[in-house]
Amino acid sequence: MIVCIAVVGHQNNPLYIQSFTEADDALKLHHIVHCSLDVVDERVNNPKKSGPMINETFLGLLYPTENYKVYGYLTNTKVKFILVTTDLDVRDADVRNFFRRFHSAYLDAVSNPFHVPGKKITSKTFAERVSTIVKSVSFNTAG
Amino acid sequence: MVREVSESCMDSLLTEIVSSYCNRFYANKPELAARRIEAIGYQVGHQLSERYTMERPRFSDHLEAIKFICKDFWSELFKKQIDNLKTNHRGTFVLQDNKFRWLSRMSGDPSMEISGASQDPSAISENKAAQATGMHLYFPCGIIRGALSTLGIPCAVSADISNLPACSFVVRIKV
Numbered sequence: 001m002i003v004c005i006a007v008v009g010h011q012n013n014p015l016y017i018q019s020f021t022e023a024d025d026a027l028k029l030h031h032i033v034h035c036s037l038d039v040v041d042e043r044v045n046n047p048k049k050s051g052p053m054i055n056e057t058f059l060g061l062l063y064p065t066e067n068y069k070v071y072g073y074l075t076n077t078k079v080k081f082i083l084v085t086t087d088l089d090v091r092d093a094d095v096r097n098f099f100r101r102f103h104s105a106y107l108d109a110v111s112n113p114f115h116v117p118g119k120k121i122t123s124k125t126f127a128e129r130v131s132t133i134v135k136s137v138s139f140n141t142a143g
Numbered sequence: 144m145v146r147e148v149s150e151s152c153m154d155s156l157l158t159e160i161v162s163s164y165c166n167r168f169y170a171n172k173p174e175l176a177a178r179r180i181e182a183i184g185y186q187v188g189h190q191l192s193e194r195y196t197m198e199r200p201r202f203s204d205h206l207e208a209i210k211f212i213c214k215d216f217w218s219e220l221f222k223k224q225i226d227n228l229k230t231n232h233r234g235t236f237v238l239q240d241n242k243f244r245w246l247s248r249m250s251g252d253p254s255m256e257i258s259g260a261s262q263d264p265s266a267i268s269e270n271k272a273a274q275a276t277g278m279h280l281y282f283p284c285g286i287i288r289g290a291l292s293t294l295g296i297p298c299a300v301s302a303d304i305s306n307l308p309a310c311s312f313v314v315r316i317k318v
């Protein structure tokens with residue numbers, strides 16, 4: 001289950017953060033997202049030399065905690081998407097697919113002429129679309 | 144579904160933006176009008192580059208980003224690529240378009256002003272035409288600056304009309 005999704009701007013300013021769980025307090029999830037930003041920076045500045053996917057937008061698993069897995073995605077425009085999930089058995093392809101759908105929702109939100117670049121995304125349509133995407137995704141291969 | 148934009152509508156809109164800002168809102172302050180038109184272009188470029196870079200890996204250096212502007216970005220906007228790209232390898236790039244779409248319907252030849260004697264009235268009107276043409280280039284300049292800034296490259300963009308409808312955009316990357 002996805003418990004938290006965040007959009008972070010190029011100066012590490014939060015643009016959108018939403019948690020989808022009752023069990024954990026939001027602050028803990030915000031903390032996890034915050035910690036992951038350092039990992040993103042590290043990945044970008046010291047890319048692994050192996051593989052042709054050196055500048056891919058999808059950054060893969062950033063770090064696992066006891067209960068969560070954190071995935072990252074960095075667009076060409078230096079906007080970061082952070083995903084926190086409780087699922088343990090996750091296929092990269094599913095996460096990749098999720099991020100792609102999330103990215104197009106984000107694009108439509110920032111293309112709104114009334115959206116001010118660099119400010120928080122307040123669009124209700126975006127919030128609805130994100131929760132639809134989150135609900136439709138289940139990473140666990142078991143079910 | 145493929146979304147399309149009517150070319151003639153776009154041409155008319157640009158002409159109308161320029162004439163509104165130059166002749167109505169800021170009739171006596173052409174610099175201010177230019178800045179406002181450039182700012183509109185900036186926002187358009189910002190949003191377009193966000194969209195057009197979605198499916199591609201991140202750029203590793205400035206040249207790659209500029210190449211993206213010349214090829215893919217220009218094709219999306221004008222259905223053609225930039226004809227010539229020059230650089231001094233120290234942060235200045237010159238993007239030349241031999242038939243810039245937004246100038247292709249423009250009449251009057253600004254290159255005449257150099258040859259004509261400065262005193263006769265036709266030369267003055269030519270000069271005015273060149274100024275008006277220059278006003279139409281602040282919008283595309285803003286688009287380029289917006290697109291590059293969004294990609295993390297702060298820069299200044301100016302335009303240069305050699306002979307219509309060719310024009311070149313000079314990109315100076317700030318360090």
